[in-house]
Amino acid sequence: GMDLEFPVRQTDVDRLLHLREIELEREAGDHSYGRKAYMAYVTEGLGNLLEWDEIMMFQMKNGSFFNCPSTTAATLVHHYNDKALQYLNCLVSKFGSAVPTVYPLNIYCQLSWVDALEKMGISQYFVSEIKSILDTTYVSWLERDEEIMLDITTCAMAFR
Structure with missing residues (x-):
């Protein structure tokens, strides 16, 4: 093996798994769109507990799920999809083995840059x-671009 030590007691791991089960049971009764989106977003930790066909409704135009490589990869493992594979291959060819946690970040990064300039008091330059x-x-907002509409942080910054 790798001889890795994980400094956590078994009782702590058991508590985490118990909390996970409670959350899954609570969510099981809710069949709303929001619940389905949440469950799709956390696919990597749910394995065979999901209806993989239902998750496909959250696939974005670029082939990803929520612009998230890990969610896209987890979905691809359980439900093959050419567009998802193309998205992941594009990321690997662009970034190598260290892909970002969210991609693309264009609008979010640009709005963060604007926010930072304003906070520093140098936006006038x-x-x-x-x-x-x-x-x-604004044009993307009017077109209801999914990069804005499907990410709450980007949506909040765009609305601001």
Whole structure:
């Protein structure tokens, strides 16, 4: 083996698994769209507890699920899909073995940049760049772009 030591008592692991079971039982009675989206997002920890065909409704235009490589990979393991495989292959060819946790981040990163400039009090030096980012974001908002609409953080920043 790898001789890795995991400094956690078995009772702690058992408690975590018990909490997971309680959460799954609580969620089992809820058949809302929000519950389905949540369960799809945490697919990697659920294994065979999901209806994999239902998760396909959350596939984005770029082939990913929630722009999340790990969720996309977990879904691909249980439900083969060409678009998901293309998304993951694209990430590996672009980033190698160290892919980001979320991709693409274009709108979110740009809005974070604008936010940081404003907080630092230097946004007046980047007026044209900020206007361009906000105009592009506004057009994406009007088109209900999934990069904005399906990510609560990006949606909140875009709305702000």
